[in-house]
């Protein structure tokens with residue numbers, strides 16, 4: 001198959017910027033994808049990051065993002081920078097007329113997200129939001145089961161992302177643990193879009209939120225050995241009243257976002273239970289998808305093994321385990337196909353309206369934290 005070449009620039013070459021370069025280097029694992037992305041540019045103020053990308057063969061290396069945006073050879077940008085820089089850099093990228101995949105959470109708060117989304121909507125640029133976990137085959141199976149209507153009347157939905165990233169109290173401070181860089185929404189900014197993506201895509205709409213936001217570790221060591229304030233929320237549990245497009249009765253939906261979840265490593269899960277059926281999936285055990293039915297007075301669970309059968313076929317055998325880098329490859333495959341108008345009926349990357357919806361929930365959660373009461377979502 002002839003593949004269209006797309007030249008990519010990365011702004012922010014840290015953890016996630018490097019993952020994109022690695023994903024493009026595994027692109028040949030995809031069978032017959034219509035696009036071939038190549039990372040041709042990187043902008044990052046860190047000399048060590050610039051050296052890494054230069055060593056990996058990326059030819060246009062910049063200290064400042066404006067130079068990358070001015071490069072006419074860059075077709076698509078991936079922006080993976082701290083949250084306090086989202087608003088400035090996303091708006092500059094839109095003004096430069098470049099398509100991009102933006103990292104969540106689209107700025108430090110609801111106001112920043114509104115500005116970015118309004119600018120996207122009044123432009124012609126193609127923009128999607130990074131959220132790779134729903135691309136696990138088991139997650140796709142869960143989504144399709146809910147979409148089939150097999151659940152009947154929805155009783156309860158649970159979605160969460162449970163990290164152990166901050167379990168070690170000796171782990172040094174970084175920008176994700178400081179309000180001035182991460183935003184006051186803390187862990188909701190880090191993990192929230194991952195949790196919001198599937199419920200929002202399924203048309204489950206939050207109406208009100210009661211939150212429990214928890215700061216567990218108050219200080220961490222900096223690179224000079226001083227204890228400094230670690231002032232973001234580590235964990236957030238939201239009790240939401242929601243409706244779905246098929247029913248107006250409000251039902252409970254629980255979102256859990258935790259950087260300190262003892263016993264978990266990087267578990268993303270989605271569970272939805274209805275009067276006729278249910279489904280549960282967790283990346284803790286990616287080889288298990290459980291589907292439930294209630295028929296003729298009998299409750300039964302069926303376990304299937306989703307294997308490696310993602311939306312975008314790969315050379316990897318269907319029986320093999322699926323993991324985090326595979327979900328990134330599938331997400332990027334969806335992004336580049338959709339940009340060409342070739343997504344078809346496959347699951348697409350998170351949309352800007354969906355990230356805005358997630359910010360409205362986090363905003364209500366912040367208000368609930370202050371009022372100690374359930375708060376309705378604002379418009």
Ligand SMILES: NC(=O)c1ccc[n+]([C@@H]2O[C@H](COP(=O)([O-])OP(=O)(O)OC[C@H]3O[C@@H](n4cnc5c(N)ncnc54)[C@H](O)[C@@H]3O)[C@@H](O)[C@H]2O)c1
Pocket residue numbers: 011012013014015016017043044045046049064065079080081082083085103104105130131132189190
């Ligand atoms: N999708 C996911 O699974 C996932 C995982 C982790 C982080 N993220 C998101 O990705 C984004 C980046 O997180 P990360 O973990 O890669 O952070 P990181 O700290 O590892 O990398 C951020 C990079 O941005 C660079 N940077 C800082 N200022 C810059 C500027 N003005 N111009 C260009 N680059 C600049 C830093 O030097 C650093 O290399 C955040 O929005 C975060 O929420 C997403």
